[in-house]
Amino acid sequence: MPRATVIGSGPNGLTAAVSLARAGYAVEVIEAAPTIGGGVRSDTSTLPGFVLDVCSAVHPAAYSSPFFRAFGRDRIDWIIPEAAYAHPLDGGRAGIAWHDLERTADALGPDARAWRALLRPLSSHIDGLLDFTGGSLLRLPDDPVTAVRYGLRVLEQGSAMAERTFRTAEAAALVAGVVAHANSALPSLSGAAAGLLLMAQAHAGGWAYPRGGAQRIADALADDLRAHGGRIRTDAPVADLSALDWGDPRQGDLLLLNTAPRLALTLRDVPVRYADAVRAYRYGHAAAKVDFALDGPVPWTNPDVALAPTVHVGGTREEVWASENTVAQGRISDRPYVLVVQPSVLDDSRAPAGRQVLWAYIHVPANSDADATELIVRQIERFAPGFRDRILASHAVSARERVHLNPAEIGGDIFGGAFTMRQAFVRPVLSRTPWRTPMPGVYLASAATPPGPGVNGMAGWHAARTALADAGERVALPDLFTP
The missing domain is CATH 3.90.660 (Polyamine Oxidase; Chain A, domain 2)
Structure with missing residues (x-):
């Protein structure tokens, strides 16, 4: 069974993980924080019994x-x-x-x-x-x-x-x-x-x-991931991908990043042109x-x-x-x-x-x-x-x-990158498939890729679909989510 490692448990990361687990991958999600959810977390930061959303609140x-309509x-x-x-x-x-x-x-x-x-x-x-x-x-x-x-x-x-x-x-x-x-x-x-x-x-x-807070979105996705054999590891920050054992892309293993794109630059053998484009991406x-x-x-x-x-x-x-x-x-x-x-x-x-x-x-x-x-x-x-x-x-x-x-919020930018007309097209690179990186088996699955900010799961789903297409897995959305 091929492996898929997803860094970050925000809605896009969990969406990608669910998609790949349902397609037959052995999926592990690695999250830096003690709890899952990224932009869809809830806590009691004011007083006990008062549930507030850490990031997004209305969806x-x-x-x-x-x-999400296909997911249920x-x-x-x-x-x-x-x-x-x-x-x-x-x-x-x-x-x-x-x-x-x-x-x-x-x-x-x-x-x-x-x-x-x-x-x-x-x-x-x-x-x-x-x-x-x-x-x-x-x-x-x-x-x-x-x-x-x-x-x-x-x-x-x-x-x-x-x-x-x-x-x-x-x-x-x-x-x-x-x-x-x-x-x-x-x-x-x-x-x-x-x-x-x-x-x-x-x-x-x-x-x-x-009802109950934004955390319900993350919990529903995590429950489905576990039901399809996926695992989630929390309290596990990843700052250097070159030291991460995520498998062998020649064997079909995948690495998906629900993070700021610059984390990809910690991999070995990143093409100079791609690295320059990622560094030019603005927050x-x-x-x-x-x-x-x-x-x-x-x-x-x-x-x-x-x-x-x-x-x-x-x-x-x-x-x-x-x-x-x-x-x-x-x-x-x-x-x-x-x-x-x-x-x-x-x-x-x-x-x-x-x-x-x-x-x-x-x-x-x-x-x-x-x-x-x-x-x-x-x-x-x-x-x-x-x-x-x-x-x-x-x-x-x-x-x-x-x-x-949330380490993806560079400088406090909650959108994963400045939402400008230029970066509506160049997010973070100009491509019809910007979720794919030039590094084999590595994909971006965050708000720094289209469609950009918003809790919709689409960036993660596009990243997973792109990875499946590259692997020869032609899976349409309705088929992917048939019970």
């Missing part, structure tokens, strides 16, 4: 992912919020993006037509959009019409034209809050590309998240995160905001853009854009009865050692007076400290 990409989404208890995300504004106003596109549009009044025009063609053809964005962009899409529509909207929302799309502050803020996920200067094509995909998913499958700005244990719900001025697990806090579109552009210039905004998740509004397993948890981060320059607690509290207080008094405990992690949680 529309996982719920809509072709991999029913293995995880998904919560699909009626209110996908909210964006509070001063004076008690707020924009609410409902799972129902028509409800969202109707609430936007004079912007109803523009909202429908922007998102209905994408959300109603979500499979075509996911096909186009779910792998290498150096190929012909299965649904070229949807791909063209998406591209045209990216050009619109990624440029100054975005300012002319909507007339109401609510609609403009709803878009800005999602586009700002990309952690880039705004407006930008990369931000618009990421934001439009997320917005389309909100009105298609929804902004789902697992982006970072995130500084704070977890809160609360003695009750967040007292949002607008009560509808309390219905949405995901809240974008930062004021108007202009304020969000200014905050992100300040980070792009190497500084931290005094009034930052804050990405907030309040999972326990719909998941009572996350906190003791009557209590709640809140997960929040701001964007900061790479390697920043800033504690974001006070900046986050002040911004939430702006739209939820009394929030500060609800805090029982908090736990802050700076950008510089994030690499200790």
Whole structure:
């Protein structure tokens, strides 16, 4: 039986491991941390009984992912919020993006037509959009019409034209809050590309998240891996691949890296051209995160905001853009854009009865050692007076400290590399199969390969499929996951 060694137990690493174990490989996953999951871990870092997610918290990409749909989404208890995300504004106003596109549009009044025009063609053809964005962009899409529509909207929302799309502050803020996920200067094509995909998913499958925490995703994958003979070893950091016994590629053995690509350079006989390309791969700005244990719900001025697990806090579109552009210039905004998740509004397993948890981060320059607690509290207080008094405990992690949680987060970059238009194509090299390295038997299976950031498992699945194709194993996805 050929061996497959996977370094890193994030969602992409576990996806690759499951795929290869089901294809008949003897799989071992090696994880540096004491627990598995990488970007899908949960812990009790604030107080006992309060379950918070270490990295990602809401997973529309996982719920809509072709991999997870084939794997079996029913293995995880998904919560699909009626209110996908909210964006509070001063004076008690707020924009609410409902799972129902028509409800969202109707609430936007004079912007109803523009909202429908922007998102209905994408959300109603979500499979075509996911096909186009779910792998290498150096190929012909299965649904070229949807791909063209998406591209045209990216050009619109990624440029100054975005300012002319909507007339109401609510609609403009709803878009800005999602586009700002990309952690880039705004407006930008990369931000618009990421934001439009997320917005389309909100009105298609929804902004789902697992009941009980993100760890449920890793646990479901790990259970399937073990059921097919795979093993997982934790507390086992790997800093030098040249010293690792991962088998013999001439005998069909494989090494898959759910890590930063630079780890591949520790192998022997790395071609100079490939090494230079990996060294040129850029990492982006970072995130500084704070977890809160609360003695009750967040007292949002607008009560509808309390219905949405995901809240974008930062004021108007202009304020969000200014905050992100300040980070792009190497500084931290005094009034930052804050990405907030309040999972326990719909998941009572996350906190003791009557209590709640809140997960929040701001964007900061790479390697920043800033504690974001006070900046986050002040911004939430702006739209939820009394929030500060609800805090029982908090736990802050700076950008510089994030690499200790996940070695793949270089400088605190949670995306596995700057999400720019160039690196949408060159990730980390320009190739139709960037998961394959020039070293025999070695493949990249991380967010540093297409489709990039997001918990969807697709990078790991593409890496496994590429390895199987190279080995002569032509395994289609439905066949691979037939019980």
